[in-house]
Amino acid sequence: MAAYAALVSLARSIHLILQNHHHSSFFDEFNQQINHRLEQTTLLQAFLEDFPDGDDGLQARIRDVASEAETVVQDFLSIQIQSRLKSARRSQDVQLQRHQDNISDVYQKLQKVTMGMDSIVRQVMKSAKDSSEGKDLLRNRDSSSASSSSGLLTPTAGKDVVVGFEDDLTAIKHRLCGQTSKLQVVPIFGMGGIGKTTLSRNAYDDQLIMEHFQIRAWVKVSQDYSIQEILSNLLVSIKPSNELLAENVYKGLKGMRYLIVVDDVWSTKAWDDVKMIFPDDDNGSRIIVTTRLFDIATYAQNSSSSAPHEIHFLDEDQSWNLLRQMVFKQQDCPVELEKIGKLIARSCGGLPLAIVVIAGLLSTAARTQASWENIAENVNVAVTTNYEQFAKIFIFELHQLATTFETIFEEEAEEYLEDLVKRSLVLVTKRKPNGKIKICGIHDLIRDLCIRKAEEEKFLHRYVGEMLHENMKYQHRISIVHFNLNSLHNMYGSTIHAIICFQCRDSAPAHSQYCSFLRNFRMLKILDVVNSARVHLLPEVFELFHLRYLAVDYSTQIPAAISNLQNLQTLIVHQGKRFKSYGPMMIFYH
Secondary structure, eight states: OHHHHHHHHHHHHHHHHHHTOOOSHHHHHHHHHHHHHHHHHHHHHHHHHHOTTOOHHHHHHHHHHHHHHHHHHHHHHHHHHHHHHHTTTSOHHHHHHHHHHHHHHHHHHHHHHHHHHHHHHHHHHHHHHTSHHHHHHHHHOOSSOOOOOOOOOOOOOOOOOOSSOHHHHHHHHHHHTOSOOSOEEEEEEOOTTSSHHHHHHHHHTOHHHHHHOSEEEEEEOOSSOOHHHHHHHHHHHHOTTOOOHHHHHHHHHTTSOEEEEEEOOOOHHHHHHHHTTOOOOSSOOEEEEEESOHHHHHHHOOTTOOOOEEOOOOOHHHHHHHHHHHHHTTSOOOHHHHHHHHHHHHHTTTOHHHHHHHHHHHHHSOSSHHHHHHHHHHSOOSOOOSHHHHHHHHHHHHHTSOGGGGGOOHHHHHHHHHHHHHTTSSEEEEEOTTSOEEEEEOOHHHHHHHHHHHHHTTSOEEEESSOOGGGGTTOOEEEEESOBGGGGGGOOOTTOOEEEEESOBOOSOOOTTTTGGGGGOTTOOEEEETTOTTOOSOGGGGGOTTOOEEEEEOOSOBOGGGGGOTTOOEEEEEOOSOOOBOSOGGGGBO
């Protein structure tokens, strides 16, 4: 998947070079090399389309050389366009002389990439000659990319289906509305994907529960939690106008009968950090705590609580009922599909999330016995009771998506996102008045799998805490969590295309030296530092020629120099009360 996506991205960059053709001996010679690279790229794309399950080692080589080639191509594109922009002020010969050294350096890098691509193409052609499909590929494949089409249906957001959890839901509701007036903690534990959050959500949204509790709030904890964010979310649910977090949450809950869901707790410390803000006024308040860990569940229960509630796997009948309901809704399952359908349901081992994922695949597949048998053979997991086995189901689901799905661009993104929702891989939490998706998320287990798969394929690397600079080489996208941006000035990452920061810490003033690290990221296309108030719109930002997406905290005027960002498509600014813009308005989004 990553290899094909890297090739498509490379092809787009090559087309940009050809569109901005600049006549000179240097540029013409370079463009000849670029045209040859485009031919090779097209051949490799065709090979991956016809042999999607080929040698992993070869695909990794294709991915790496395509990424390296794109870096070289984009470097040249920057020189090419900047030369054209400045030609009005200087003669073309003078401008070319100024950039000659840069062009020569880029040309040498291209020669190195050429050797790598030539080697891969020879290996691919040798492999292709050994099969009939490969011979057809070499004879008949033209240079045009396969076009994508989609007839996707827009699903409606509805309440999570509860099959096999009726008794669990009744038990939880009974504990929430029980006679005791003491504050009770109701721990719910079970493995990832078994339905802890779904059960909690259905109890939380139950009409009886809504009428019973004067205040309800839901907070997500997870492994990398921020106590400030947890308190802020609680405060928004209780008293949005207050500013003091823990104290105001406590005051807001004081004297009220409340229901709080603390979802996905991973450590005793996380529970200790939040439990102190919940007052016990002997009025029947309740706290639901969900966790995968039995030790956390027993730790969270208080003296007035009964034993933690454990969610068990679905039995075969419950598994089939859930699968049938997810695929056919209110319709009956065709008789010829019932036997194979029950086999597929049984192979999911009673894990609801696995059943939901497979149901998403079946709902888009042909409703024929042959089609379902093919799915049953590929999803070969007799008992899906651990992380690795669920990963097989999830990865198989992803491989069923069209090849072009792996390289979506803005114009197709909305339709593809709806298709992911339809397959139950993405969860819609809020829609716009026109029915389009406004806020969405994914299950934490699927998120973990996505992170692991992204790192395996060098698509994205996620850093929590301090970053290891030596790991930056050949990485194109990094996600930074709980990181001090002060140390970024020591980093060099010319291949980095995207930097996204979450909950980054800042202690230094926003001056040029602090943001000088941006000069080291010449290929940067995406810069999101909304959570870092210290990265302002300083001159270093305006040197990022390839920047397409910029999100910052900024409380004053936007400098007119932002117009230098010729490729900028989206600008997101979180500002204070006083805010002026002297740049062109079209730059905010186009």
